[in-house]
Amino acid sequence: MMRELDQSRAALAEARRLEEAFHTSSMDVALVISECFQALAEVRQGNLDAQVSEHVLTSPDELLANFGKLLNDTIKDLKVQMDLVKRQALAIQELSTPVLQIWNDVLALPVIGTVDTRRAAEIMERLLAEVVIRKSKFVILDITGVEIVDTKTADHFLKLIKAAALLGTKCILTGIRPAVAQTLVEIGVDLSSITTLRDLQAGLRECLQDMQKSRPKEPVAH
Amino acid sequence: MAEKSIDAKGLRCPQPVLKIAAKLPEMKAGDILIVEADCPTFEDDVRKWCDRMKKTLLAVNTVGSAKTVRIQF
Structure with a gap:
């Protein structure tokens, strides 16, 4: 029984960790998207050159390239994490009320x-x-x-x-x-x-x- | 200096932050954006967003489970 209790606790901890990881990853994506919009806003306002040095991004092309890569990587990570979360959720359901x-x-x-x-x-x-x-x-x-x-x-x-x-x-x-x-x-x-x-x-x-x-x-x- | 608002109640992270991001092109320096949301991580997310985007978080008000933030652009 102790083994099942330990398994259940580990599964819950893992689910919490994955939830946090999911949140962090999705926030990272949101921040990158925000930077894209910021850049667009600056292009529209015609002051990109003056502002660009303050950002990590050096040009709109680089911004889009970085954004695309990060988004693809994050989506891949999220898919893996979500599959794990689903498996853990099933395990938790089975282990949460053992008689x-x-x-x-x-x-x-x-x-x-x-x-x-x-x-x-x-x-x-x-x-x-x-x-x-x-x-x-x-x-x-x-x-x-x-x-x-x-x-x-x-x-x-x-x-x-x-x-x-x-x-x-x-x-x-x-x-x-x-x-x-x-x-x-x-x-x-x-x-x-x-x-x-x-x-x-x-x-x-x-x-x-x-x-x-x-x-x-x-x-x-x- | 214009004041605009977003109702992001019922949206989960990071959707409220994405809604704020989508407003960026139409906001001018000094404009105020008021956002209401009830996602549990909303306040932390907005603080992170303001920090990264170099915007000023003027106020955070809590009413029940909902939070209203005022962001100056």
């Missing part, structure tokens, strides 16, 4: 990134389907990878836990970061109705203890 069976009757759902309404609906649909298919008695919702939890996000988690409970599954929330815990207290989110534990390991231990308790006791031999 993993970590023990008999125990599912783990590590959540990474921001949980908005759309994503919450996806997570709920996926998790409930897995609960039904695998007949799981426990679900550990691990939010170590969630950096920001506001009232809406907390509400999504509560709904998810309640929906799982309706299917007869006990849901445990783990991995609340100190900063997130502080925010939840400050905004007054009530999580008292659910079991919250420090980390995934503690969550699994709790599940195993509950399983032990619910096992029928063997008759004592006299």
Whole structure:
């Protein structure tokens, strides 16, 4: 599971890096186009000769040649980057809501990134389907990878836990970061109705203890 | 000294900057261009553009998610 978490984090970081690269490249193109328009404006105003030495561009021909080359190179780079972004987006989609069976009757759902309404609906649909298919008695919702939890996000988690409970599954929330815990207290989110534990390991231990308790006791031999 | 404006709301980077660039031939020294846009990177992009094109960014006003900039040519 840690490998999948790492993959997901790496994919998100790569997507952010590519987004920034795309932005920088497109701005570079926009700046070159601006210089072309500036040159055109100066030609039109008849003061190109006086201004030209202040610019990198030495003549309109050179300007157009530079512009054409840079534009072609940038378009090629952007195509490569966009293909990568598309592939990463697909990977992120698959990795963003992995439901993993970590023990008999125990599912783990590590959540990474921001949980908005759309994503919450996806997570709920996926998790409930897995609960039904695998007949799981426990679900550990691990939010170590969630950096920001506001009232809406907390509400999504509560709904998810309640929906799982309706299917007869006990849901445990783990991995609340100190900063997130502080925010939840400050905004007054009530999580008292659910079991919250420090980390995934503690969550699994709790599940195993509950399983032990619910096992029928063997008759004592006299 | 003329004052012109561009509504670039709803456009993503670098389109607002390209719209400003397209106005260049019709702007004269001292003219003011007012641009409104709501792209998250708009302010940074305009600052970069003004710096590169040697224009003066007179003001940036924020109203909600939209920003209005005043550029002197």
